[in-house]
Amino acid sequence: MQDIRVQKTFEALFALEDIREIFRGTLPTGLNETEEQEFQKKISALKKVINELESGTGKPEVFRLAGNLPVRDREESFINIQPIQAAGKLTVDARKALIAYGDGYSTCDSCKKPFRLDKITKPGIADFHSELADFLNMDEARVVPGARRGFQAVASSLLEKGDIALVSSLSHYTEFLSVENAGGIVKEVPLNENNIITAEATAEKIEAIIRETGKTPKIMMMDHFDYQLANEHEIKEISKVSHQYDIPLLYNGAYTVGVMPVDGKDLGADFVIGSGHKSMASAAPSGVLATTEEWAPVVFRTTQMKGDLTERKFGIKEVEMLGCTLMGGTLFSMMASFPAVKERVKHWDEEVDKSNYLMDRLLSISGSKVLSEYPRKHALSKIDTTDSFDTVAKSHPKRGYYLSDELSKRGIVGLFPGATRAWKLSTYGLSRDRVKYLGDSLVEIAEKYGLEVR
Incomplete structure (x- = not known):
């Protein structure tokens, strides 16, 4: 059902990139004679595509990129009902940001001491981190390569071998993997007859774990809306139960952060995790991990390691973040979409x-x-x-x-x-x-x- 104008729109964008490539290889003083000729040739090709775009004529000229990548027009030519793609569609500003900042370490044009992503001020990456924390009503936030890396950071910070993590019976597999990676053990809260996780069932499960193991879970990882049924679980009431047993609560907001209002402190969350590419109109992999003043020194701990020969130390690099996290187009797509995300919730x-x-x-x-x-x-x-x-x-x-x-x-x-x-x-x-x-x-x-x- 593709409209030829969709195809020609892509071809026009590709033609502009061909022109852009000329400027990427020339001297700062301008185009030489050969480059000017190539420029005029590319302009003529672009004009042809623009004419076809305007008139809705012509035939497809570009079928694949780099030999094997088909042109993806799913969002332009179709209604896409795929659940994991719906809220990750890029805004127009995010798509423009990818064009301008798609190069690898594009975040690092003005990186200065202390050489950490969340401290970069030009462009305003540091401010963006603060805005993310405010958006979720938490104290500190970091961008991460997807919600799963947020789960992993928290699990590796709080769990030791044999520690128990409490999760929903509808929890995502990446929660399991993050616990397993940290050496922990997963225990699941059962669903009620309506496929809802209740506070009462959560308390009963905690008591059962204590009776069976003599240990209290070290972390509770709970969905607000799960990925299987998108049912709403009693997250606020569950957080109260969690804190009655001094268990920190990880709020899995993969299907909420970026699409609906999320107030982490009001919900009683110690950690809020969101998915950029699933629910914040961002390129993959991207996400956010936000936390409170109490837990920030734990999950955002800085390295204490020192080399035995060189005595090198890496100062304020954060261990669970492996230093910096999103270093290019992913982050800038997230930043560019953020004003629209704040409005759409x-x-x-x-x-x-x-x-x-x-x-x-x-x-x-x-x-x-x-x-x-x-x-x-x-x-x-x-x-x-x-x-x-x-x-x-x-x-x-x-x-x-x-x-x-x-x-x-x-x-x-x-x-x-x-x-x-x-x-x-x-x-x-x-x-x-x-x-x-x-x-x-x-x-x-x-x-x-x-x-x-x-």
Whole structure:
């Protein structure tokens, strides 16, 4: 369904990069005769693409980059409902920042003593760290290469071999790995009949652990909204239970930080972790780890190591951060998107409303169910179409692949090919027109194959 103008937009961007490359190789005094000729040649090529873009004519000229990378137009040519991609789509300013700051160590143009990322003032990386902490109502923050590296930093700081970490029964696998990497042991809090982690169940699990092991967990890692069902768990009440047992709480905000308001101190969090590439409109890998004055000296401890021969010391380099963390385009995409991120969290109710609209449309198809808690409190949902779309798959020549094919024909992507039973989708960031189109498309497909629509 690609509009040729999408293709020509990419080709124009690529043509501008070709022109830019000329300036990257010339002397500061300007272009020489050969370079000027090449410049004029590239300008002519760009004008041709611009003319085709304006008129909506021409044919695709660039199919792959560097020989094997297809041009990715998923966000320009389709409605993308893939849950892990929805809130990570870059803002226009972030895309511009990647163009300007995509070079490796672009953060380091003006790096001066004390030679640490969060201390750089030009551009305002130091200020950005302070703004992140304020945004989450925490005392200190660091950018990290994804939420998983935040989990790892906290786990390695607080856990020793054999220590227990308490997690949700719906926790992400990276929480398990971070505990295992630190030599710890995972214990899970069970779900109730509604697939919710409650404060009561958390307290009961802690008591059971103490009875069985004689030890209290050293850390609690708890999702606000989990990644499997996007159900809301009793995070504020759980934090109170956690602190009654003197267990620090790690708030997993991979699906909240950057899309909805998060007040770490109000929630009772000792650590708040967010994902830049999942929920903050940033390039991957990126994320944030924020903490309180009490725990900052622990998780952001500085190196004490000294070389035995050279007696070298590395001063204020932070051990768990391995010194600096995001050194280029990832960080600047995060910074460039931040004003928009701060604004969009104020409109979370609108995102939830769109999610519920789509779920209502889906439920109008007989046999369809919402596996997540309903009404929805999040833009991500898990649904069950075993008794609706999957009944068609049983006799369709393409089996379960027919549904993703039907959606793709309508310009909708993000459903795993072959999925017709339990599957996830997200409406985050979609306009109301797009959400309505999505709902209409699901109903249209159902009617096409004779499913009852109420």
